[in-house]
Amino acid sequence: MKNRIAALGLLVAALPAAALELHGLKADEIAVWAAPVEGEEAIVSHRAETAVNPASTMKLLTGWAALNRLGPDYRWTTTLLSAAPVENGALKGDLYWLGGGDPRFDNGNLLTLLYGLRLRGIHKLEGRLVLDKRAFASIGGADDFDEDAGRAFTVEPDSHLTNLKVAWLTFYRDAQGARVVLDPPLAGVKLQAELKPGKDEACPDVRRFAAIETDGRTVTVKGALPAACDGKRAYVNVLDHDAFAGQDFAAMWQALGGEGPMGVARGRAPDEARELAAWQSQPLPAALADINKYSNNTMARTLFLTLGREAAGEGSPQAAAGVVRDLLRERGIDDLPQLILENGSGLSRRERVSARLLGEVLRDAARGPYADEFAASLPVAGQMGTLKKRFIDLGPRLRMKTGTLKDVKALAGYWQAADGRRLAIVAIVNSPRAPEMAKALDAVVADVVRGFDTRSSAKR
Structure with a gap:
């Protein structure tokens, strides 16, 4: 047999x-x-x-x-450069962010990069943050996915991709009631929330209890949260790449006690620019x-x-x-x-x-x-x-x-x-x-x- x-x-x-x-x-x-x-x-x-x-x-x-x-x-490198002098803890000119196209670059990596500036004694950026996007000549397309544009998996690649260009909504349901905060706190994104305490039940996915809508600049959240939703998170795809990178940079820099920058622009770092800080990805x-x-x-x-x-x-x-x-x-x-x-x-x-x-x-x-x-x-x-x-x-x-x-x-x-x-x-x-x-x-x-x-x- x-x-x-x-x-x-x-x-x-x-x-x-x-x-x-x-x-x-x-x-x-x-x-x-x-x-x-x-x-x-x-x-x-x-x-x-x-x-x-x-x-x-x-x-x-x-x-x-x-x-x-x-x-x-192989590792991706992200670099901060400037040709401007540093005086009394202030960078007296533009700071160039040379993006390497690191696909896993997140806020933890960005904080480490910015901490390198602080270690140099810099606490104030008196010029612009300039995004040097030379890493990619063109992005290419993914045609006929327009109906999915708000979902994270359709986010286009970018030389300054950070956190996959998504922000996180963290929900709380405690003694202060039901509420939500945006992480990172992006200056160009308005959060409108109408949340109240909900019935006592399990919360495997907070989106079951909170309706989330966004047009890229305004995030609206409505619902009733069970206590089990305390600490739960959901992502939202907001802003365009340059705006997200600039606002995320500013939020993380301010979290480290830094001041500035004075706006965001695109440009190429001058040849005489020196390296102020750098981050290397994992292999x-x-x-x-x-x-x-x-x-x-x-x-x-x-x-x-x-x-x-x-x-x-x-x-x-x-x-x-x-x-x-x-x-x-x-x-x-x-x-x-x-x-x-x-x-x-x-x-x-x-x-x-x-x-x-x-x-x-x-x-x-x-x-x-x-x-x-x-x-x-x-x-x-x-x-x-x-x-x-x-x-x-x-x-x-x-x-x-x-x-x-x-x-x-x-x-x-x-x-x-x-x-x-x-x-x-x-x-x-x-x-x-x-x-x-x-x-x-x-x-x-x-x-x-x-x-x-x-x-x-x-x-x-």
Whole structure:
């Protein structure tokens, strides 16, 4: 009996996906490719050469290219410079903020940067804060997402991205009643709140009890807060990038007891400007983990632009796309006609890739010198990120990047069998039915995994 089961598993694992159970998916709605990392031949290949929209699984291509071209110890640098003298603790001219495009730059990092000014004895800025935005030549687009413009995941990249350009609302329900505060306190954002104490019940998400609306400059909050909402937080996307950076800078500077600056402008730091303070980010893998585990589009687009700047001399989507294509050719991955890159994040109606190309990138990453860093960036099934509630029965030997758009559901990553052999898997659904086919997609991937395990057992 065991021999029959093993033989059946070997047969199923070798069949094309069209011959497998597709769990309600139509054959032309899904592309699947799977191959052993340690082997050569694909064990599943169904519509694997077809150009499909990969949604956020495109982030794997960007991350792979970044590790290979920038290296795992790459760090972003943010610098404050000035050519003006310092007299009696006052900077007597403009302060230049040279943004490095750090995708993880937050208020904690900004405070550390500004503390460097205080250590130099500077407490007053008598000139302007000038944003030097030379890091990126152009941002590129993510077309046809206008209806989502207020959501954090659609925030565009920027050389001075801070806190992902979102402010936080912190809610309190205590002896002083129900109230909310804006963090950081941005001078150009007005908070209007009408809150009252609510019934005694659990508060898993404060947005269940507080209606939040914003036009970018006014935030309106209304509702009734249970006591359990005390300390809960929610984000709001406010202001444009320059206004947010300038007002956030001023708020953090004042929190350190500083005075100024006298307005915000754009400009390039003069050649004679000297460095007054600098911040270096954590290494690249920290950003990759945020990008892949939580599918952060803004950070992925920022990394894509950084790839172009550092590897091709221009921070633009076009330069970054050229870097990716050159690397693919170097590695002998040749499905280039199917590849369309818009912004490298998968937040795109235009981006296309074949399942085989993405699968070969996964195999190359797993065989390369940065295999550990790459794999560690992926969500672990049933435990973290976008896979926290999926594939719980398969557990931590499955690591996959997810992808979701209106007509797209995608999965790409690795399975490690009990004997240590690894399988690279890509499965992408493109269909108006995609939103309702998530369980079918998961079932297809699970079948491929179990077939591979059976095949491995049969060979032992």
